[in-house]
Structure formats: C-alpha cells, structure tokens
Amino acid sequence: MKLANWMSRLGTETAFEVLARARALEAQGRKIIHLQIGEPDFDTPKNIREKAKTAIDEGYTHYGPSAGLPDMRAAMAEYLNKTRGLNYIPEETIIFPGGKPVMFFTIMALCNPGDEVIYPNPGFPIYESMINFIGAKAVPLPIREENDFNFDIKEFERLITHKTKLIILNSPANPTGGFLEKDDLEKIAKILAKHPDVAVLSDEIYSRILYGSAKHHSIAEFPGMKERTIILEGFSKTYAMTGWRLGYAAGPKDLITAMARLATNCHSCTASYAQIAAIEALQGPQDDVVKMVAEFKRRRDVIVAGLNKLPGFTCQTPKAAFYVFPNIKKLGRPAKQVADFLLQDAGVACLSGTAFGAFGEGYLRFSYANSVENIQEAMKKIGEALPRLERMTAA
Ligand SMILES: Cc1ncc(COP(=O)(O)O)c(C=O)c1O
DSSP states (O other): OOOOGGGGGOOOOHHHHHHHHHHHHHHTTOOOEEOSSOOOOSOOOHHHHHHHHHHHHTTOOSOOOTTOOHHHHHHHHHHHHHHHOOOOOGGGEEEESSSHHHHHHHHHHHOOTTOEEEEEESSOHHHHHHHHHHTOEEEEEEOBGGGTTBOOHHHHHHHOOTTEEEEEEESSOTTTOOOOOHHHHHHHHHHHHTOTTOEEEEEOTTTTOBOTTOOOOOGGGSTTTGGGEEEEEESTTTTTOGGGOOEEEEOOHHHHHHHHHHHHHHTSSOOHHHHHHHHHHHHSOOHHHHHHHHHHHHHHHHHHHHHHHSTTOBOOOOSBTTEEOOBOGGGOSOHHHHHHHIIIIIOEEOEEGGGGOGGGTTBEEEEOOSOHHHHHHHHHHHHHHHHHHHHHHHO
C-alpha cells in the first residue's frame, strides 16, 4: 500500500525499537540488562490498583466526557494549584490516554504549516516528530553539557522570530536529567513577555522525581504566562503507571476545548475506571512516591559513580528524573555505534544520544529504572566489553 506523504515526516521513539531488539536477543537465550526505557520498575501503588478494581465493579466501564470525568478535572486542577501555587479551574484541564497525546494534540491544535516551534535538542523525540508531521518548522534549541544540560538563554532569545508559534520546555528533562531553576524560568518568562503571541508547552511529567534541594517550578507561575502555557503532566512516571495510559494537560479554556474536540475525534474519552484510579493517585497517600524517589537517588549515585570509572566516559550527576547522559566523545565512535555494540556485545540496552536529536551526538542515555544489582552488573559488563570496542576501532 502506498502511504500518505506525511507519513514520511513522522519520527519515532527509539526506546521501543531497542526494546524489540533486546527482546529478540533474549528470545535467543541472551541475558540483557534493560537500561533503555523510561519506565519505573516499581508496581503501581496498591491503593491505586485497588481503586481501579472497585471502580470496574462500580460500573465505571462506560464512555465518559472527552475532557474527563468532572471529579477527575477537579482533581487535576486542585493538584496543579497545590503543587504550583496556581489557580486553575476544572474547565482548564483535560485527561488523556498518556502524556504523549498532550504533545500530539497541542501541536495539532496550535500550529499551522510554516509556523516555527522551538524545542529542546536533545529532547523527547516525539516533539520533533510531531512538529515535522504537522508541517511546522522544527527549530532546535541546543541543550549542552557545558550549561549543565540547560540552554543558553541568549541563544534561546535569538531563535525567536515573528514566525515562532510555540516553545516546548521540558524540566526536569528527558534524556539529560537537566533541570530549570526558578531563576532560569524567570529569565525565560521575561523574554517571552516581549513576544505575547508565543505559546509554551511545558512538559513537567518528571516534576516529582527530584533529588536533594531541587524544587520544581512551572513557567506558568510567572506573570502573564499561565494564559499562554499548556502544562503537560502525567501518571506514568510519578505513580509507575506507564501501562495505564494516563496523562493530562492544563491550559487556556479555549485551547482545552479544542483539544477535547480532537479527543472526541480520536479516542472519545480516557478509560473511566482508570480516571477513578488516577483521582486516588493525586489525592491518596504519597508515601510510595517518596520511597520510589529515594530508591532512584540511590541508583543514580551508583550509576554515575560506575560510569565515571569507565574509560572514555564522563558523567554529570543529574538533579532530577531517572536518566543519565554520559559523554562518550573520547571513545571516538558515533554514539549509535557504541549503543549498538553495548547491546550486542555486553548485553546492556541503552540509547544513543542521537535518538533524542542531532545535538545528542557524543552521548548515551541510560535509564536507571532498574535494580542496583543490575546497574552494577551492567557497569561490569560494559567495562569488560570496551577493550573489544577499541580492537574493533583498530581493525
Ligand atoms: C519528557 C516526556 N514527556 C512525556 C512522556 C510521555 O509519557 P506517557 O507515557 O505518559 O505518554 C515521556 C515518556 O517517556 C517523557 O519522557
């Protein structure tokens, strides 16, 4: 079948491809350590699971409103107001089957072909994919190690033109673990004050996975910004609910109404019983989240120390999320080749930095959503494999 032209513009998320290759190797009897996918390895907290089960028995098995059940919308508004000091009303929120559809529908609802969208690079690959798909112009905002994996504010300002329609921010960030401090956000808000027609998609899905003194802030908290910001939040990471497919957005009411119209056309509504469980996630006990984050911190320290001991690797200590983005430039090989080699030879699945955009060359991304034992084993296997990579270089 001949596919439509726009399909050639659609990108992908390499983590799913590497997962499939890792599974194929496992099917041949190989042991693979999975450090490629951004998925907490914890179970969804029990109170949330129980709530879903009773919700099914209580009949939450039917269609609901496209933007979400009224209690769900009230819970999202309340949660965002509590955590960000904002004043959303339920009509300014919408639930989706995952955080990803928020990107899809925001870009679809706001951008015309030819509009410019500034997005982080390296960044979550679906941003670039969706911008290209819609026919808008993807303008990469380089995220550099020398800026602690944040961006240069002056460089950012230079990228804004009269065609800029949308800016995508992601803090805490995938794939780098980068984090925008309150001061940085304030500077960004000041620049945007000069460009009142530019909207912001603020992907805050890792807002609860923070270490040490890091405190999450949203760009929407700054004067004049809430009216043109769409916050992307979700349940996948904070509550280990990746397979439930639950995420949400908050933003101006007219945009939310447009997104609900798109939802009606696409998936009708988000699973009703899952929404009841999601309300429990936001309003119930948060102890499991706190425990999970403490465990992630322990693993972060293990993986950062392990990577820094490997020849040719240097790795910063991220303040947030559950990823590390080590520099492997000294290995003198394209990052994709190194990632492929580590999967084939060492049995360690990770991603090339270029899976997140061209500015990711020279880096690998490891997710440390795996046990300390497996992380240590992975570091050992990589250490043993690296001399073989060197010999390959010589050959
Ligand atoms: C930065 C970022 N935003 C959004 C998502 C999408 O999350 P979901 O699984 O809820 O669609 C991810 C998932 O990896 C992510 O890393």
